[in-house]
Amino acid sequence: MQRQRRRDTGPELGIRRRLHGLGFRYRVDHRLEPGLRVRGDIVFTRRKVVIFIDGCFWHGCPEHATTPKNNAEWWRKKLDDNVERDH
Ligand SMILES: [Zn+2]
Structure with a gap:
């Protein structure tokens, strides 16, 4: 990554x-x-x-965001939490 x-x-x-x-x-x-x-x-x-x-990666941009393959579960939670906090 x-x-x-x-x-x-x-x-x-x-x-x-x-x-x-x-x-x-x-x-x-x-x-x-x-x-x-x-x-x-x-x-x-x-x-x-x-x-x-707000960058596409950290803020889960629906168009450009990518999810890392290593530690995928941890990253998904981390990035979902960011999106929730932003709201
Ligand atoms: Zn974007």
Whole structure:
């Protein structure tokens, strides 16, 4: 299985580069509140704006998601839990 990045994916880097070029400053992979599991991919803390860039693998995209063959059972549970958390 090709290693799947949790952060700093191609789409994230592209969007961050553009935002940075436009002069925006933000936090990356930032926990929204202490104790909360959810982390924002790009977070503007003062403006209270969060951007989530949901990759196809981790978020179970119906069109592009793949399931690893090794440890298939564990991965299915893990990825199903992600989808549930996202909802
Ligand atoms: Zn997709």
